[in-house]
Amino acid sequence: MLFGAGMLATIARNYEDGDQMLVGAIGCGNVGFNTLRAFNAKGHQVIGFDPSRDAHKRLAATFGSSSAAESLAQLRIAEAVFICVPTDPHPENGGADLRIFEEVINELSKVTRELDSCIRVVVQRSTCPPGTASKMSKQLATEYSVNPSFLSKATQWEDSITPPRIAFSGNATACRTLREIYKDFDSPFFVSEAHKCIEMLKYIENTIDCALISLWNEYLAYADRIGLPRTEFSAIMDALGDRPRFSSVIRVPGGAFGKWCFPKDVAAAVNAMKEAATPSLILEATQARNQILLASAGDNPYSTSDLLEWRHDRLSLTPLARELLAQPSAEEPHVDPSQSWREA
């Protein structure tokens, strides 16, 4: 038993005080660990389960050994459990591979039916295609919420303690629990009863970025081909923000968008839209353009914050971005767009 009876009594008392909850995470990598760390910094008790020994050690070293669960079942003492496991591209079609997520839900469905389970809400924090929550929630004896992570690789901690947005879905009971967990966070909230709405928001945000990067890459290739100097191209990017509606549309071309979440989320959206019989021509082209950039210029090793800064109410190129843009691009090879997710 991980927590003794005394610990459980403390947790119960703290919850009645209304100022602290016990929050759990399954999968404690980038997202799960930082999620727990942020909740802990805001005064909640935390417990995490991750089969990786490194992740387990990090939990114990950061929060204490009683917060590093040896099994998923030990998370039954938590009132809310955030699932933060990978949803990488499926080897057969590039769509989100939900097998790990489904395994976790299966196990949780048993745990949440035990009499001593304290779990009131299970939270889908992994990025999953719209429709996932409606299916998964049916297996559980608890409330269900979708609460995606909006963190970026370079700013994991900052984006966890001060998230660019906090979005969650669920019925009134689930949303009340989520509000309680996030009560001390100072971020814009977006709440919906519809799980699909929050699931879709996450994909829309990521894929808009990807589509913009690919569009800028196309324009840069075109500008190079017709002999427009790079300095003139940068001048166009500077001028765009003079019109408020274009104040945030620039992205820095010259490299493929990152190998972290962007390619996998575009691939998942493409696959999901295909399955819904509303195929996305734009996202397929976004992938194809990115594949060309991967083969010619390679992955862009810089984070958005290295390349773009918010100045005078508009996105502007950083000095590094200007330097990179001044360098000529490599020749573009031919690629097969239908296989672009395989490189992600």
Ligand SMILES: NC(=O)c1ccc[n+]([C@@H]2O[C@H](COP(=O)([O-])OP(=O)(O)OC[C@H]3O[C@@H](n4cnc5c(N)ncnc54)[C@H](O)[C@@H]3O)[C@@H](O)[C@H]2O)c1
């Ligand atoms: N990394 C990001 O920037 C980011 C941002 C937003 C959303 N997301 C999404 O969050 C999810 C997690 O991403 P991540 O970057 O934290 O991944 P990660 O690989 O860093 O962490 C996932 C963790 O899950 C663990 N895990 C694997 N199988 C498990 C199982 N059966 N039970 C419990 N734990 C298990 C792994 O050991 C690993 O530590 C994905 O759906 C991802 O798309 C990631």
